[in-house]
Structure formats: structure tokens, C-alpha cells
Amino acid sequence: MTIFEKIIARQTPAKIIWEDDDAIAFHDVNPQAPVHVLIVPKRVVPRLTEATDSDSALLGKLLLVARDIAKKLDLSSGYRVVINSGPDAGESVPHLHVHLLGKRALAWPPG
Numbered sequence: 732m733t734i735f736e737k738i739i740a741r742q743t744p745a746k747i748i749w750e751d752d753d754a755i756a757f758h759d760v761n762p763q764a765p766v767h768v769l770i771v772p773k774r775v776v777p778r779l780t781e782a783t784d785s786d787s788a789l790l791g792k793l794l795l796v797a798r799d800i801a802k803k804l805d806l807s808s809g810y811r812v813v814i815n816s817g818p819d820a821g822e823s824v825p826h827l828h829v830h831l832l833g834k835r836a837l838a839w840p841p842g
């Protein structure tokens with residue numbers, strides 16, 4: 732069980748800000764910006780590389796949830812949405828998730 736499955740099952744606490752049958756969103760425990768939210772599908776897809784065409788609705792939903800949370804948290808001056816897939820990207824939890832970062836200027840290119 733990944734840490735995110737434990738959060739979904741309420742076995743590990745998290746600051747949950749949104750949830751429905753398909754996904755959950757909570758604040759990252761190690762925030763890289765004043766707002767750093769993770770949007771996580773409840774069904775385990777380990778990483779984007781392993782997503783299939785049948786996951787298209789779920790993947791689209793994660794982005795639209797990011798849009799809605801950005802609005803709710805007033806990220807009106809901009810925000811970044813990130814998916815780390817695999818070791819070179821720094822993926823540390825093998826359960827697909829979308830990072831939503833905002834409330835500060837974010838450098839480009841990323842490190």
C-alpha cells in the first residue's frame with residue numbers, strides 16, 4: 732500500500748481539501764510553494780508511463796480538479812501543474828498524482 736492509499740483509506744492523516752468517488756486532493760506534507768496540493772486518483776495507476784488509453788477520462792478529470800482547486804485557493808496570478816513520472820523526474824510515490832503549485836513565482840526551466 733502506498734502512502735497515498737493509506738491517506739485515501741484514512742489510515743494516515745492528511746489535510747484533505749476535496750474528494751469525490753474518483754480522486755482526492757490534499758496538501759503536500761513537504762510543500763515547495765505556499766500552495767502545494769496533490770490531486771490523486773483513488774484507483775492506483777503507478778505513474779503516467781503506465782496509464783492507458785482507458786484512463787483518459789480520469790487523467791482529464793485530474794487536470795480539471797486542479798483548475799477548480801486553483802480557483803478555490805485564489806491562484807489568480809498563476810500556478811503550475813506537474814506530474815513526475817519515473818526516477819529522472821524525481822517521482823517518489825508510485826501512485827500517479829498531480830502537483831498543483833502556486834502563490835509564488837515559479838522558475839523555468841525547473842531544476
Ligand code: DGP
Pocket residue numbers: 734743745746757758759760761769814815821822823824825
Ligand atoms: P513525487 O516526488 O512527484 O512522487 O511527489 C510525492 C509527493 O508526496 C512529495 O511532494 C511529498 C508528498 N508526500 C509524501 N508523503 C506524504 C504524506 O504522508 N502526506 C502528504 N500529505 N504528502 C506526502
